[in-house]
Amino acid sequence: MTPMTRDGIARRLAQDVEDGWHVNLGIGMPEHVGDQLAGREVVLHSENGILGMGPTPPAGAEDPNLINAGKKPITRVKGASFFDHALSFAIVRGGHLDLCVLGAYQVAANGDLANWSRDHGDLIPAIGGAMDLAVGAKRIWVMMNHTASDGAPRILERCTYPLTAQGCVKRIYTDLAVLVVTDDGLLVEEILGDLTADELAARTGAPLTFARSVARSAA
Template sequence: MTPLTRDGIAARLARDIQDGWHVNLGIGMPELVANYLPDDREILLHSENGILGMGPYPEEKDIDWTLINAGKKPITTIKGASFFDHAWSFGIVRGGHLQLCVLGGYQVAPNGDLANWARDADDPLPAIGGAMDLAAGAQRIFVMMTHNDKNGGFKVVEDCTYPLTGAGIVKKVFTDLCVLDIQDRRFLVTDMIDGLSREELQARSGAKLHFAEDMAVLADRAAA
């Protein structure tokens, strides 16, 4: 059993982004999705610092530090990209014009609750930031995260115990072990890595899982 790499999770998530969508990629792991967008779809990537039309990460020789995303990472832009101020940028978010936002997660519950900005009073992240606007304004939220934390703790849980980013907002969860649809207040496993049994996946989850009849094998296409 080999869990997906971070790039493998990003590549799998990118397959579920539809043609014509305007998409915000959260800071951290979700930024990798920009490198794996399907070539046959027109997808516009948005960043809170005022960009619509981001491309993949630049090669080292092509880095231009005047072009960065909200996570202060170097970016490229596609033909026709737009630049604007924060007021316009958050007008796009708050106006419901993003078909999708991809966020990282500390905890996700089967009712769609997401906690992704603080674990306790001593957490180094000082505030919820723009994730609050994205959680409320995007038409759908996908979460990209490891299935368990570095100590093996549950991130797929029955109820979030960390401060919520948003209540009932998550539609899909993409982890290094599986893909979960959230349907009827339950987790439905649609994809699972080869060599992992249902019992093992359930044991690594803090919430009851349901399994689709036509489950797909989750492969690390980014490593191919």
């Protein structure tokens, strides 16, 4: 069983994004989602002051003045606008974002989110804008690997890392499955390939329930 690639997770997540939404993509894995939304009627926001981001530019065509919050080169779509941080966070805090896709170190069964670090080896050793996004966007979806590099579960009954926000996550997209956070716990909607329910449960640190008809994703 080969886990889904980052682009594969991004492609699967993009299928659930509705046209007309205003969407913020967090730093790291979520940045891959932008390329999967190219040509769609979805407006991408970045907290460094951009509304109307386009896909990643081809190699050699980067504009050093066009970057996202993760300092990655971007393009702009027709009608894009630029503004200062104050207005950008007014969009975030004012509830104007339909969706924010964030990466995470851990997610709890009740939707608690832990996605920041004080590790000096981390490129962004601080909360950054994630705390504002976690409580300001109408929906929080997480894109992450299902387990850590040592195989430890990253989806848990309770987070062991410092929280970014409580109970904010609604959907989790991993390299193994798609899960929904419900009032009764985690519901599995989709599983990767031939991975069994028992194998998924063994890689998850919280109880799972399974939809009546669980879909299957290709790697």
